[in-house]
Amino acid sequence: MKLLLVGEYREGRLLDTSAELFGFAAAIGGDASIFLVGSAEDVPAFSGALYLVDAGLYGEYNPEVHKQLLLKAVEEVNPDLIVFIHSSYGWDLAPRVAASLKVAQVSEVIGFADNAYEVGCCNAKMHRNVTPSTSKAVITIQAGAFPALQSEGTPLVKVLSTDVASTTEFLGYEPAEAKDVNLAKAEIVVSAGRGIGKKENIEVIRSLAKAFGGELGASRPVVDAGWIDHGHQVGSTGQTVAPKLYVACGISGSIQHLAGMKKSGFILAINKDKDAPIGEVADVLVVADVLQFVPALTAKLS
């Protein structure tokens, strides 16, 4: 299978997520090339062809221009599969490319087996297997679903250019609103999941965070339910954290949550289900009712 991996470059820097594209390529097997709107100064180690567009000339993301440039690389590579990370870049550009090529698109792939892509459904509570009905396909892979692999070698760089005109213009990035909590810098994060049961129980988890001298985090359902502000959310649509200690209280361990915390130094999970997926990344899984265990731990620490 021929793969065209679409790397991402932002504000002069190749994003780390490129390594997950290599992880995906290794998992699926096949012959990979890369497409990148970036800079010759910062290309990944790689032993195949790299189709490079100078971001200095074409600027940061512009849907029409990037699509035309990518279609040029597609013409040259003739890939079976075009692979994006499911980032704001990927989810905007992938469907444009799929529509231009009139091929199937599968979003948020988390696995691959027997010629089918595994994707989440029902708010990621269930998985389904999808097989594209066209011989070529475009996919986006969920951040954190495939291991980050460093590739080796020196890429064979082929520079692409276009004279396509665009009706849109990239104006710049705006920093997100400053948050009252900075989970990214915290050494200890104690997070509340849906397993805490109700809004009032946030205080139980907050007390443990305080006793540890850490910050309070949360999974998305806790935020969606309005039990706590979005600034506390950890995960693919929240903050990415890498504290020395991460305590997951009543959190199942969905891929979207793990994407935001699995690089933590030590993970302590408290869950009444001994088979909860969080157990796969946790250093210690305490099988207990969070509302019994957490107050007891807080009392000990205090």
Ligand SMILES: Cc1cc2nc3c(=O)[nH]c(=O)nc-3n(C[C@H](O)[C@H](O)[C@H](O)COP(=O)(O)OP(=O)(O)OC[C@H]3O[C@@H](n4cnc5c(N)ncnc54)[C@H](O)[C@@H]3O)c2cc1C
């Ligand atoms: C596009 C997209 C983006 C998303 N982004 C994020 C994100 O950024 N962050 C995020 O967290 N999620 C995100 N999600 C949602 C994600 O898929 C999961 O639904 C979510 O992470 C589940 O949260 P949870 O673990 O708190 O709840 P659940 O999956 O419902 O798990 C609750 C856990 O609590 C345990 N439990 C229940 N009662 C108790 C008790 N008394 N004591 C101990 N344990 C108990 C249960 O056994 C269970 O394991 C996203 C989903 C989508 C589709």
